Amino acid sequence: MKIKETPLKDCYIIEPTVFEDERGYFYEKFNEQKFEELTGLNGHFVQDNISKSSYGVLRGVHLQKGEHAQAKLVSCLEGKVFDVAVDLRPDSETFGKWFGVELTPENKLQLYVPRGFGHGFSVLSETAIFSYKCDNFYNKKSEGSVIWNDKDLNIDWKLPKEAIILSEKDQNLPTFTERNF
Numbered sequence: 001m002k003i004k005e006t007p008l009k010d011c012y013i014i015e016p017t018v019f020e021d022e023r024g025y026f027y028e029k030f031n032e033q034k035f036e037e038l039t040g041l042n043g044h045f046v047q048d049n050i051s052k053s054s055y056g057v058l059r060g061v062h063l064q065k066g067e068h069a070q071a072k073l074v075s076c077l078e079g080k081v082f083d084v085a086v087d088l089r090p091d092s093e094t095f096g097k098w099f100g101v102e103l104t105p106e107n108k109l110q111l112y113v114p115r116g117f118g119h120g121f122s123v124l125s126e127t128a129i130f131s132y133k134c135d136n137f138y139n140k141k142s143e144g145s146v147i148w149n150d151k152d153l154n155i156d157w158k159l160p161k162e163a164i165i166l167s168e169k170d171q172n173l174p175t176f177t178e179r180n181f
Contacts, residue, residue: 001035006111007094008085008097008117009093009094012039015108016110029075029110041071042135044135047137049138053123053128055123055125058159058166058170060084060170061084061086061147061153063116063181064138068139068141069142070115071136072132073133074121074132075130078105079124079127080102080128081104081121081122081128082101083103083119084119085113085117085118086098086117086120089116102158115136120155124159144181146181147173148166150175152175153176
């Protein structure tokens with residue numbers, strides 16, 4: 001697998017080496033030892049989550065904070081999503097910056113979202129199945145968030161505004177300057 005740096009500190013794109021022939025393909029989706037060797041970061045995951053969403057669904061921007069902070073390794077198993085990581089670590093040189101990448105089963109890319117980052121995605125296909133590997137267990141009391149359309153972050157979700165579908169919770173998140181992270 002190849003590890004590609006993003007413009008955000010400690011946030012990486014993982015691109016697998018794919019072996020294809022007339023029977024189909026094979027690739028190693030993740031290797032903890034290689035990941036740690038190439039990045040110097042912990043790659044041990046303890047929880048896997050899957051979500052299915054329809055076109056226009058936007059989930060985010062969410063994070064777990066404090067002792068329940070989570071790093072995530074995310075991928076799209078079906079469909080196409082625009083995945084976004086936001087550096088919400090106040091002491092980071094890339095604090096307040098975001099990075100986005102299209103994830104599809106065809107490109108087989110994964111995004112490593114470190115602890116202290118916000119995360120979200122928008123669904124660009126009719127439906128999408130999205131996978132999250134987390135390095136810590138979810139804790140509702142440790143949720144942090146930033147509203148999807150925050151003017152300071154100015155994230156381009158790659159969807160027309162009128163197509164965006166939000167949960168009630170995601171419609172009422174704090175802004176970046178309100179610092180709920």
